[in-house]
Amino acid sequence: MLSVFPLAALILLTGGHAGLSRTGMVIMAVSGVVLTLAGHLGLRGVLGEILLAFGGGVRLLGLLFLIIAAVMFFMSIDYGLEKVPTDFWGGLLVTLVVALTGIVASLPLGIVLALGRRSSLPLFRVLSITFIEFWRGVPLISVLFMSSVMLPLFLPEGTDFDKLLRALIGVALFSSAYMAENIRGGLQAIPKGQYEGASALGLSYNQSMRMIILPQALKIVIPGIVNTFISLFKDTTLVLIIGLFDLLxxxxxxxxxxxxxxxxxxxxxxxxCAVTFWVFCFSMSRYSVHLEKKLHTGHKR
Structure with missing residues (x-):
């Protein structure tokens, strides 16, 4: 249900046959397969060191590429429907599209950035730190304004991106920086003995992150992750400043x-409007409590 309904809504709004590049679909699919397989296979050399530095985040990124490729495939089919321009999108639809895009994209990106920030490779550590600190240092209003008004000025003449797409990219990148810091806090909260125990069992960095470290870290930061989701959902009202009419x-x-x-x-x-936002935010909050109880995040003895 959660995967079919959003795709069906997107097809109904865009009419399908979006004119997407087949080359782009192939590149996205091949990249997803390569990253997913590379995350499972133990490689040597520089590539192996890079994969070990990012651990499970590589497979998550590969899975994300495969999902994007699948969506692009279904969107490229001609369903004979009339396209509805995003300029006519509005109300709760825009709120949900912006919020869900930010939520879905920020978690895997946040995991990759958090692992990259703790990487032993200086290049990836510096790149991750620079990305995180840059996006945390600017307000979301500035990000939306820059993506809507300033970005077209730096593009070649005649080149234009959909206004909603620009907002989605800005929101996803912005929220991923905060998500990365939440996950990094969970990684730092794991006792050193867990890392040493995984090493003593002969597990590689990739295996220890996937089976021992990341599951515990994500359980610890469930409240922080959900809090970021709730904050992102409420921040969707800011898209009004760039001419996108959300629910408010x-x-x-x-x-x-x-x-x-x-x-x-x-x-x-x-x-x-207030009741609608409260229902969504309260539902996410209660689901967070349910997950904490189900996964025994409190580590009761």
């Missing part, structure tokens, strides 16, 4: 619409 933006636009404007439009609109 649609409510505010109805205040000046003669067909909807009434003395109580503002009160009822804000109330419905």
């Amino acid at each position: 933006g649609m409510v505010q636009s109805s205040f000046t619409d003669p067909s909807w404007a009434t003395p109580v439009t503002s009160a009822t609109g804000y109330l419905v």
